[in-house]
Amino acid sequence: MEIRTRDYNSIVIFDIDGEIRRSDMTDETLHQLVKSQLERGRRDILLNFENVEFVDSFGVGEILASYISTNNLGGKLKLVRISKKLYLIFQVTGLVRVLEIYDDEDAALKSFGRP
Amino acid sequence: MNGSRLYRILRRLADIRPDECRAAAALFAHFFLVTFAFYIIKAVKENYQIGVNERWWGYFDLGTAVLIGFVVALNARLLRRLSRRRYLALTGLFFAASVLFFALIFHLIDPSTRTFFFTPLFVFVRYHPIAFVFLFSFWADIFIAMSVTQFWISANDVLNPHQAKRLVGFLVTGGLLGGIAGSLLTTGLSAAIGPARLLLFCPAALLFILAMVRVEQDERDKIRGEAEAGPGGRESKTGYLESLKIVRRDRYLRILAGVLASAMIVGQFINYQFKFIVKAQGWSDGARTSFLATFFLAILVISTVLHLATTGQILRRFGIRLALLVAPTVLLAGSLLVFALPAATLLVWTCVIRGSDKTFDNTISQSVRELLYIPLPADIKFQAKIFIDMFVNKFALGIGAVIYWVLYRVSSFAYKTTEVRVRELGVFAVGFSLVWIALILIIYSEYLGAVKRDLLRKWQDAQGVVKQHVDMDATRLIFDTIQSREKSSTLYAMNLFELVQREKLTPELMEVLDLKEGELKARSMDALLDVGGGAYFQGVGETLSDKDFEAEVREIMALDEFKLVMGKRLAEITAKREAPEVERMEAARLIGDMEPSADISAALGRLLRDPSPDVVHYALGSAAVHLRKAHLPLIIRHLGNPTTRESAQAALEAYGPRIEDILKRHLQDRGERPEVRQGLPEVLARLASQKAADILTAQLALGEDDLEPELVDALYKIRSSRPKIVFRTDRIKSAILVLLRKNYERLLAAGPAGMEGSDVRAAASLGVKRIFDLLTLVHPAEDIVKAYQNILQGSKKSGDYSLELLDNILDRDLKAWLLPLIEDLPAEERLRRLGKLARRLGAASPGEKS
Numbered sequence: 001m002e003i004r005t006r007d008y009n010s011i012v013i014f015d016i017d018g019e020i021r022r023s024d025m026t027d028e029t030l031h032q033l034v035k036s037q038l039e040r041g042r043r044d045i046l047l048n049f050e051n052v053e054f055v056d057s058f059g060v061g062e063i064l065a066s067y068i069s070t071n072n073l074g075g076k077l078k079l080v081r082i083s084k085k086l087y088l089i090f091q092v093t094g095l096v097r098v099l100e101i102y103d104d105e106d107a108a109l110k111s112f113g114r115p
Numbered sequence: 116m117n118g119s120r121l122y123r124i125l126r127r128l129a130d131i132r133p134d135e136c137r138a139a140a141a142l143f144a145h146f147f148l149v150t151f152a153f154y155i156i157k158a159v160k161e162n163y164q165i166g167v168n169e170r171w172w173g174y175f176d177l178g179t180a181v182l183i184g185f186v187v188a189l190n191a192r193l194l195r196r197l198s199r200r201r202y203l204a205l206t207g208l209f210f211a212a213s214v215l216f217f218a219l220i221f222h223l224i225d226p227s228t229r230t231f232f233f234t235p236l237f238v239f240v241r242y243h244p245i246a247f248v249f250l251f252s253f254w255a256d257i258f259i260a261m262s263v264t265q266f267w268i269s270a271n272d273v274l275n276p277h278q279a280k281r282l283v284g285f286l287v288t289g290g291l292l293g294g295i296a297g298s299l300l301t302t303g304l305s306a307a308i309g310p311a312r313l314l315l316f317c318p319a320a321l322l323f324i325l326a327m328v329r330v331e332q333d334e335r336d337k338i339r340g341e342a343e344a345g346p347g348g349r350e351s352k353t354g355y356l357e358s359l360k361i362v363r364r365d366r367y368l369r370i371l372a373g374v375l376a377s378a379m380i381v382g383q384f385i386n387y388q389f390k391f392i393v394k395a396q397g398w399s400d401g402a403r404t405s406f407l408a409t410f411f412l413a414i415l416v417i418s419t420v421l422h423l424a425t426t427g428q429i430l431r432r433f434g435i436r437l438a439l440l441v442a443p444t445v446l447l448a449g450s451l452l453v454f455a456l457p458a459a460t461l462l463v464w465t466c467v468i469r470g471s472d473k474t475f476d477n478t479i480s481q482s483v484r485e486l487l488y489i490p491l492p493a494d495i496k497f498q499a500k501i502f503i504d505m506f507v508n509k510f511a512l513g514i515g516a517v518i519y520w521v522l523y524r525v526s527s528f529a530y531k532t533t534e535v536r537v538r539e540l541g542v543f544a545v546g547f548s549l550v551w552i553a554l555i556l557i558i559y560s561e562y563l564g565a566v567k568r569d570l571l572r573k574w575q576d577a578q579g580v581v582k583q584h585v586d587m588d589a590t591r592l593i594f595d596t597i598q599s600r601e602k603s604s605t606l607y608a609m610n611l612f613e614l615v616q617r618e619k620l621t622p623e624l625m626e627v628l629d630l631k632e633g634e635l636k637a638r639s640m641d642a643l644l645d646v647g648g649g650a651y652f653q654g655v656g657e658t659l660s661d662k663d664f665e666a667e668v669r670e671i672m673a674l675d676e677f678k679l680v681m682g683k684r685l686a687e688i689t690a691k692r693e694a695p696e697v698e699r700m701e702a703a704r705l706i707g708d709m710e711p712s713a714d715i716s717a718a719l720g721r722l723l724r725d726p727s728p729d730v731v732h733y734a735l736g737s738a739a740v741h742l743r744k745a746h747l748p749l750i751i752r753h754l755g756n757p758t759t760r761e762s763a764q765a766a767l768e769a770y771g772p773r774i775e776d777i778l779k780r781h782l783q784d785r786g787e788r789p790e791v792r793q794g795l796p797e798v799l800a801r802l803a804s805q806k807a808a809d810i811l812t813a814q815l816a817l818g819e820d821d822l823e824p825e826l827v828d829a830l831y832k833i834r835s836s837r838p839k840i841v842f843r844t845d846r847i848k849s850a851i852l853v854l855l856r857k858n859y860e861r862l863l864a865a866g867p868a869g870m871e872g873s874d875v876r877a878a879a880s881l882g883v884k885r886i887f888d889l890l891t892l893v894h895p896a897e898d899i900v901k902a903y904q905n906i907l908q909g910s911k912k913s914g915d916y917s918l919e920l921l922d923n924i925l926d927r928d929l930k931a932w933l934l935p936l937i938e939d940l941p942a943e944e945r946l947r948r949l950g951k952l953a954r955r956l957g958a959a960s961p962g963e964k965s
Contacts, residue, residue, distance in 0.1 A: 021598075022728040022729055022732060022758045022759075023727070023728060023729050023758075025728075025757065025758050029757045029758075031757075032757070038881075039877060039878070039881060040874065040877050041874070041876055041877025041880065042877075054597075054598070055594065056594050056595065056598045057590075057591035057592070057594040057595045057598070057732075058728075058732070058758060058761065059594070060590055060591065060594050061591070061761045064581055064585070064587075067577060067581070068577040068578050068581060069577075070577075071574060071577035071580075072576065072577050072578070072884075073880075073881075073884060074573065074574060074904065074907050074908050088627050089593065089594070089597065089627055091623075092593065092621070092623050092624050092627050093585060093586075093589070093590040093593055093594075094584045094585045094586070094590070095584075095585060095590065097584040097585070098580055098581055098584050098585055
C-alpha cells in the first residue's frame with residue numbers, strides 16, 4: 001500500500017494505492033499519517049479510495065481510528081470514490097452511518113465548506 | 116482620540132479589547148452622567164421627604180409603587196412605537212424639561228423666595244407643598260429607575276456576557292465617579308444656593324447622555340458583529356402585559372424578581388430607620404441637604420475604593436454566589452445589632468448600616484445583579500429587565516410601604532420614641548434579609564442552568580457515535596471472513612460459522628458474500644471435517660437441520676477422535692517452520708474453537724510468535740478465548756506493533772480486571788519498549804474499572820511525555836463510558852498544571868510573532884484539548900465538553916458563554932491558570948499574562964530554554 005498526500009485549500013487528501021491490510025503495511029499506518037496531520041493543525045481530511053480494492057479488519061480499524069481522532073478534535077474525515085463492493089460491505093456493517101462517503105471528489109471537497 | 120491611543124489608556128483601567136474601546140468609553144461616560152444627576156436629585160428628594168411629617172413617608176413609596184404601573188405601560192407603548200434611538204432621545208428631553216420645572220417649584224416653596232407677582236401658581240405651591248414633594252418624589256423615582264435601566268439596557272445591547280463580566284467593573288466605576296461628582300457639587304453648594312437651584316445642573320448632564328447613547332448604538336453592531344446581532348440586535352416590540360407574562364412563565368426570572376424585591380424591602384426598612392434618626396436631629400433644610408449629600412459622598416468614596424479593590428477580585432476569586440451573599444449577610448448581622456445598641460449610638464449605627472446597604476448596592480450587588488440577567492436570551496432579557504427594574508422593584512417598595520403604614524397605624528408609631536420605632540422596623544429588615552439569602556441560594560443553581568441552556572454540543576463524541584452505529588467485533592469478523600474467502604476455504608468456513616454463532620449472518624450479508632441457501636452449512640461442516648486436506652465425513656452438512664446445526668458442530672469438536680486428529684495436525688503445522696502461511700492462519704483460528712489442553716496451549720504459544728501479522732491476528736483471537744496466563748507476555752509484546760496492536764488489546768481486554776496488576780507493571784517499566792507501553796492505557800481504558808483509572812491517574816502524575824497523549828485519551832474514555840468512576844482530584848489537577856506549563860512554555864518561546872504560526876497554534880490546540888479532556892474527570896463532563904467545543908467552533912457569543920460557564924464551575928486556581936490560554940486576547944496581552952503565570956508555575960522562561 002502506498003499513500004500520497006496532497007492539499008486542496010486547507011483540506012488534506014490522502015490518495016491511497018493498494019489494499020489496506022495488515023500484511024501490506026508500510027512504514028507508517030494510515031492512522032499515524034492522519035494523526036501527524038492533526039498534530040500540524042489540519043482538521044479536514046479526505047481519503048481517496050479510488051485505487052483501493054479491499055481493506056481487511058485492520059484497515060477498517062485504521063479508518064475508524066482516524067475518524068475518531070479527527071472528529072474528537074472538531075475536524076472531519078470523509079471518504080471518496082470507494083468501490084461498489086466495499087460500499088456494500090460498509091452498508092452491511094453500518095459504517096455508512098458513521099462515515100461520510102462521496103462518489104465525486106469535487107462534491108466531497110465542497111462538503112467541507114471551505115472557500 | 117484614535118482607537119489605539121484610547122485602547123492604551125483604557126487597558127490600564129479595564130480588561131478591555133481594542134474593538135471594545137469606543138463603546139466602553141461611551142458607556143462609562145453615560146453611567147457617569149446618569150449618576151451625577153441622580154445624586155443631586157436624590158439628596159434634594161430625601162431632604163424634602165424628611166422635612167414632611169413621617170406619616171407621609173409610606174404614602175410616597177406607595178404612590179410610586181402604584182403609579183409606576185402606568186409609567187411602565189406608557190414606557191412599553193413608547194418602546195413599541197419608537198425606535199430605540201428616538202425613544203431614548205424623547206425620554207431624555209422629557210426629564211431635562213421636567214427637572215427645570217421642579218427647580219422652579221422648589222424655588223417658589225422656599226420661604227426666603229420673594230415675588231412681586233401674585234400668581235395663582237405661587238399661592239398654590241406655597242399652600243400645598245406636600246403635593247409637590249409627593250410629585251417630585253414620584254418623578255425622581257421614575258427618573259432613577261428609568262435612567263439606570265436604560266443605561267443597563269444599552270450595556271446589554273452592546274456587550275455579550277463575557278465582555279460584560281470583564282467590563283462591568285469599569286462601567287460601575289464610571290457610575291461611582293459620577294455619583295461622587297454629583298454629591299461633591301451638592302455638598303459644596305447646597306448651603307449657598309439651596310436645594311432648588313442645585314437641580315439646574317441636571318438638564319445639561321441629561322443632554323450629554325443623549326450624545327453617548329448615539330455612540331453606543333453605533334458601536335453595537337460593530338462590536339457584536341452582524342451574525343451576533345440576532346435577537347440581541349432586534350428591538351423588542353412586546354408590551355407591558357407580555358413582559359409580565361415573560362416573568363411569570365420563567366422560573367429563573369421569578370426567582371430573580373424575588374431576589375431583587377427582597378433586597379429592595381430590606382433597603383427600604385433600613386432607609387425608614389435612617390430617616391427617623393436623621394429627622395430626630397432637628398436640622399434645617401440646607402443643613403440636612405448638606406448632611407445627606409455628605410453622607411452620599413462618603414458612601415460613594417467608600418464604594419469606589421471598595422469597588423476598585425474588591426468587586427472584580429470577589430467576582431474572579433469567589434464567583435457569583437459568594438458575591439451575591441455578601442450584602443444580605445452583612446445587612447442581616449447589622450440589623451440584628453440594633454437590638455443591642457444604646458440610643459446615643461443610633462446615628463452612627465444608621466449611617467453605617469444604610470451606608471453598607473448603599474455601598475453594596477453601588478458595588479458588588481449592582482455588578483452581580485446585572486450579571487444575573489446576562490444568561491437570558493436577548494429579547495427576554497430586554498423585556499424582563501424593564502419589568503423587574505421598573506415594576507417589581509416598585510411593587511416591592513409598595514409592599515414595604517404597606518407594611519410601614521400598617522405598622523404606623525397598628526403599633527401607634529406616632530407615640531413611640533425613635534429608638535423603639537427603629538427596633539420595630541429592624542424586625543422586618545431581619546426577616547426579609549433571611550428571605551433574600553434563601554432566594555440567592557436558589558437562583559445560583561438556576562443561573563448555571565441558564566448559562567448552559569445556550570450551549571449545545573457542536574459534535575458528538577466520535578467514539579460514542581461509532582459504538583452506537585457499528586458493532587466493531589462483528590465488523591472485524593465480516594472483513595476477516597471476506598478476506599479469508601480468497602485465502603482458504605477452511606478459514607472462510609470457520610469465520611462463517613462464527614458469524615452464525617453470533618447471529619450476525621444477516622440476509623444482506625449473505626447477499627454480499629454471495630451465499631446460497633444451505634451452502635453455508637455445507638461449507639462450514641465440510642471445512643470443519645476437512646482439516647488436513649481430505650474430507651472426513653463427506654456430505655454431512657446437507658443432512659442437518661438449521662436447528663441442530665450449531666449443536667452438531669460442537670458435538671463433533673468434542674469428539675476424542677476429532678481432538679486427536681486436530682491435535683496431530685496442529686502439531687505438524689506449528690512445528691515445521693516452512694508450513695504455508697495460510698495453514699498457520701487456519702491453525703491459529705481453529706485453536707480458538709478447541710478445548711484447552713497443554714498441547715493446544717503450546718501450539719498457540721508458537722503461533723503467537725509467528726512472524727506473519729495475519730497469523731498473529733488469528734492467534735490473538737484464540738488467546739482471547741483460552742485466556743492462559745502464560746500467553747500474556749507474548750500478547751503484550753504485540754502491543755508494540757501497529758498491525759497487531761488492536762488484536763492484542765482486544766485479547767488483553769478479554770482477560771478482564773484480573774490482569775490489571777500485570778498491565779500496571781508493564782506500564783511502569785521504563786525499560787519496556789515505548790510502543791508497548793503506549794498500547795497499554797487503551798487496554799486499561801477498556802477494562803474501565805476504578806483500579807484501572809487509579810493506575811492511569813498515578814502514571815499520568817509522573818509526567819512522562821511519551822505516554823501523556825495515550826494516558827489522557829484512556830482516562831477520557833473511562834470518563835465517557837463509566838461516569839461513576841472517581842478520579843483523584845489532586846493528581847488530575849497536578850497533571851493539568853503540567854500540561855498548562857508546557858503550553859505556556861511553547862507559546863512564550865514562540866513570542867508574539869511566532870505564537871500565530873500554524874505549528875505553534877496546532878500544538879497549543881492539542882495541548883488545550885488534553886487539558887479539557889482531563890477537566891472532564893473532575894468536573895461535570897458534559898459541561899466541559901460543551902465549553903470546549905463552543906470555544907473551539909462556536910460563535911463569539913457561545914464562546915463567551917462557555918468561558919462564563921468555566922468561570923463558574925472551575926475552581927479558583929484552575930480558572931486563573933486556564934482562562935488566559937483560551938480567552939480571546941491580543942497576542943502581547945496573552946504573552947504578558949502567560950509570562951506571569953509561568954513564573955508562578957515555575958516554567959522555564961524563553962531565555963532559559965534557549
